[in-house]
Amino acid sequence: MTISVLTIFPELFDGIRKAPIIRRLQEAGTLTLQLVDIKDFAGGSFRHIDDSPYGGGAGMILRFPPLLAALEHAKGMTPEIPAHTVILTPAGHPFRQADAHRLGQEEHLILICGHYEGMDARINEYAQEQISIGDYVLSGGEVPAMVLIDSITRLAEGALRKESTEDESFENGLLEYPQYTRPAVYDGKAVPEVLLSGNHEAIRRWREEQSRELTQKNRPDLWKS
Numbered sequence: 001m002t003i004s005v006l007t008i009f010p011e012l013f014d015g016i017r018k019a020p021i022i023r024r025l026q027e028a029g030t031l032t033l034q035l036v037d038i039k040d041f042a043g044g045s046f047r048h049i050d051d052s053p054y055g056g057g058a059g060m061i062l063r064f065p066p067l068l069a070a071l072e073h074a075k076g077m078t079p080e081i082p083a084h085t086v087i088l089t090p091a092g093h094p095f096r097q098a099d100a101h102r103l104g105q106e107e108h109l110i111l112i113c114g115h116y117e118g119m120d121a122r123i124n125e126y127a128q129e130q131i132s133i134g135d136y137v138l139s140g141g142e143v144p145a146m147v148l149i150d151s152i153t154r155l156a157e158g159a160l161r162k163e164s165t166e167d168e169s170f171e172n173g174l175l176e177y178p179q180y181t182r183p184a185v186y187d188g189k190a191v192p193e194v195l196l197s198g199n200h201e202a203i204r205r206w207r208e209e210q211s212r213e214l215t216q217k218n219r220p221d222l223w224k225s
């Protein structure tokens, strides 16, 4: 899979490039992470990366020509494979675990990070979808893009053992049950007895019950649906 990120701050991705799963997939040749600096496409007659909005208003808008040129460049990475382009914006549809699974099937995913007050809306016509990571406004699409990259790549073949992603939160519509490790008692806090019982059926039932209770308490919206 190839993931291309269009950003005006490629250096923000230095950390995630070194993340163990991303490195492992890149070394195995199953992932290519390409950073495209939108600023590199703001030359020539298009000197500025941003400009004030038509119609007036606060802030600056990322200009359309450098965005489009950067997108065409990213698409050129895999000329024979059509890319799936996503714009990160608080105005997008909410990102869910199912989206991570779905987008992980794409051979070439292009993520466009907005900045300033946003980007010229003409770029939307070149994207398949717009995604938001939550109902809050961040200063740019870089952190949201990293959220997508992390959640998608950890599901990839060879990233983690299958069992470690099968039982986790959202995979079955419920939040994951609590987990414990040694020591069995510490600072007066004991691990639930049942987990030490060796009774696999009792443990399975306890975990299921915990998942239900936690979901009802913390995510009544998930519980209802």
Ligand code: ADE
Pocket: 088, 089, 090, 114, 131, 132, 133, 134, 135, 136, 137, 138, 139, 140, 141, 144
């Ligand atoms: N850019 C700024 N805020 C965002 C959000 N919540 N989701 C996606 N992109 C964003």
